[in-house]
Amino acid sequence: MDYIQLAFDLLGNPWIRGVVGLIVVGVIFFSAIVMVWLERKFLGDIQTRPGPNRVGGRFGLLQLVADAIKLFTKEDIVPENADKPVHAGGPIVALTSAFLMAVAVPYGVVSFEGSEYLLAVTTMDISALYVEAVAAVSIIALFMAGWGSNNKYSLLGAFRNIARMLGYEVPLGLAVLSVAVMAQSLDFVQIVSRQEQLAWFIFMQPLGFIVFGVALLADLGRIPFDQIEAEEELIAGVFTEYSSMRWGFAFFAEYLHAIVGACLVVILFLGGWSGLPFLGTLFIPPVLWFVGKVFVVIMVMIWIRGALPRVRIDQVTDLGWKVLFPYSLINLVWAAAVAMVVS
Amino acid sequence: MGEVEGAGSETAKVRPIQKIIDAHVTFTTTSAIHDFLKKTPLQDLINWGRKNSLWFLTQPMGCCGIEMICTGAPHYDTDRFGIIPRCSPRQADVMIISGYITKKYMPALKLLWDQMPEPKWVICMGDCSISGGPFWESYSTIINTEKYFPVDIYIPGCPPRPEQLIQGFVELQKKITAKQDRTQKGDT
Amino acid sequence: MNGEIETQINLKPSEMLLHLGPQHPLQPGPFLLDLVLEGETVKDATLEMGFIHKGIEKILENRTYLQCIPITDRMCYLASISNNEVFCSGVESLMGIEPTERAKYIRTIMLELTRIQSHLLGIGEYATDIGFLSMFLWMIREREPIISLLEMVTGARLNHSFVRFGGVAYDLPAGFKEKTLRTLNEIRKKVEKHDEIMSRDSVYLKRTKGVGVLSRKAAMELGVAGPAMRGSGVDYDIRKVDPYLLYPDLDFKVITAPNGDVFDRVKVRLSEILESIYIIEQCIDMIPGGPFKQGYNPYLIKPKPGEVYSRVEDPRGEMGMYIVSDGTFKPYRVKVRGPAFATMQALPPLLKGAYMADNAAIASSMDSCTSEVDR
Amino acid sequence: MSGIIDSFIPVAIFLVFGFVMPVATMIIVKQISPRSQAGRKLSTYESGSVPFGDARIMFNVQYYLFAIVFVIFDVEVMFLYPWVTVYLGVDKFFTTMSVIEVVLFVLVLFVGYLYALKKGALQWVK
Incomplete structure (x- = not known):
């Protein structure tokens, strides 16, 4: 037992915690693989086809491993007219921004000998603001990819991406702000504990949840907001010229963003690692609650992808600026009012 | 690319078709690491990955194109084998020549083939792409595909049924496992 | 490859010339669409066809009449019957x-079955172009039973070569009637369900209503054919205008829609599937006995010298052939008037001023078969 | 102060890792993947056609208008972040005053939004 205590003490050191925290990278990479597999299976169910079922048993469990090996040993092409550093930098920046988002997300609490330890690589009192800021970096990543390729499809995709992200960054920020108003803090841990005290914020501000959900989907670029990769218009969008593991990184970065985005939904609106309202945790460890909720959110994302057509790009920006923005302001006023009443 | 002038120029000169067709593909894997890998069991693992993730280039060209679309769709579903369509040649592994190659389309097809990254394979789907099929005597079709592309698999039929296309993929997988496909044998 | 068009244009600094094609997931079949884009708006569009030109008309002149039938199959493989x-x-x-x-x-039954499967694929292609992948896959799934029905009779999935002079190649197999009725019932239910999705889903409606409007006048002037024309409110169907086979006696109505936008063109196709099912259900109960083809040697066909223009209602519109016979075993000349060619030429004016994103929706809502355009 | 630096040390580690890992992977991939020289492998892909001109054109000015409007609103939203953590602070008078101030601020923001809307700055294509 002393060793465990010693381990906890050692993890108090930020350097050690940072290095050990790189496990998180492995974990979210693994969850991204699981998510891609889930998406292929679940989308297959929606579309009445089996999905991968040959590689690695009857559930196709090793399909993504085969894909990864293939991508890893594929020739890497940089087009001759490309801006080479910018072209190479796109996926790397996208991946880094996903990592930097993951570092500030708390994944639950562990109880040990009466005291509770937070499962997070780092805690900061502005983590909500920080995550939002780092997420915005992925705009630059996609633009680098589009501009650097010197491909017309990519360029159109890059500009679409900018226009779309700009429209949704403000409502997203305001939705996070409304949560922060209620929780009186920008710290994820405080936000979760406030939800344990009051109620899940999805019940306190349903409008905010809808605004945040839509804006997040748009930010992640998933159907119905996948205009940058609209296959029938722009081939593969900003990543048209990417091959091999370069494309693999870009692809993975997208799913990493989706997973961290799902974590954000859970923390901000679904009570983080706390149990059900009125029922409590039901003897299930908080970490599992967290993972379970993230799973549900991801499944909803995949479900939406299977059920909706793509929205046109001008309608996307219209939705962001003309619908979500006013609503998010209304929601902010509502949240401030409720927060005053509650306190 | 030397003959196509860059930005701002009013005219874009176009290569003569014959020249594009004759452009020779040379395979220059001289890296020692690569040769070493081929002797180790690691190559088997790589081959396993490659054969289970054959992404093909979406490129319907004729009747066979419709069957190609159907093969990817629910009833037959190539996704079971990890075979999915990609629209960009940069991310594709297999080019399915699904129909008649006309003299007009040939340069574009050759360009697409050039732009695909190694290792890559060609599947000739249907009689038209193998020998000209019903259009063997037409003035506008090319009937000797193997002269221009290193074909790995021929699927006869007019058009072949989706099952046959799947069988073609399975045969390609067998070839890759046995290291008998064109890229591994090195005679492109 | 596309030198002539490019040398003629002068681009402003903010405009760019974008090639869509020949390999582009827009439609089944290669064609080249040159778009001059300013931002996301299409300023000019040029269409270049001929990437799969096979010289079918010339080949037909060098075949006996019976040998011509398989070649006509391959003109448009979705409507071979x-x-x-x-x-x-x-x-x-x-x-x-x-x-x-x-x-x-x-x-008649085979023609209507062909129409159903062609429309299903057409709607599916269109659905995937607006990003509705699930709808595309559902449509292909609905299409498979129809294909098996056709295969049951003709022995082929796509290129049937089924019709003969004065009859058909084979008789109907046993159990065809029951299987057809059962399949059609299921398909009707499913198509009605998809119709409901397509007329109520708000995202879908936003994407399609008022997009790519082809006015009644423009449709008639451009000679657009088939559902694309009826979607613009023109009541023109060869089955009514110049009836052939059983159509004079059958009870069916010509489906039209008033607005001429993308939504209407697809709506017409969906309704036509239901109408075709109704037609088949009328016919299938009354099939008389007797021989299924005229008794003479099909290898020795030698029509009298003369010329004829025959036309039918293809799934894509008016399909006509002008056949000249000089009294030998081979046709002297066969000229094809395909519907898809006329439909394709309506594309550049429609695309002018549209959004880049709508371009896919408009192009595939015309549902024109590249192979038939190029022949 | 050291608390803030402590909480950002893992971020720095992740940042370094995030740059080193993909670059290292790409070097390995370059080594073990096959290479070939086909005639025009490195030419720009454009659906099989030869591209006409450069992709890097002077893009439509409307995109930049979007960006400017975004910068204005995002900066204004940024001012609200410090407010949320402190407005329920000292006493009732402070809270009331700060809420009134923010309501005024949001109103001004909203008027600006209406102005941008009226001017058509948020229109995709005019």
């Missing part, structure tokens, strides 16, 4: 014969 029908009915009227009564029924 229509193509057979238009060629055979032309030759029949040159020869001065009529198909037998039973053959007429079989042909």
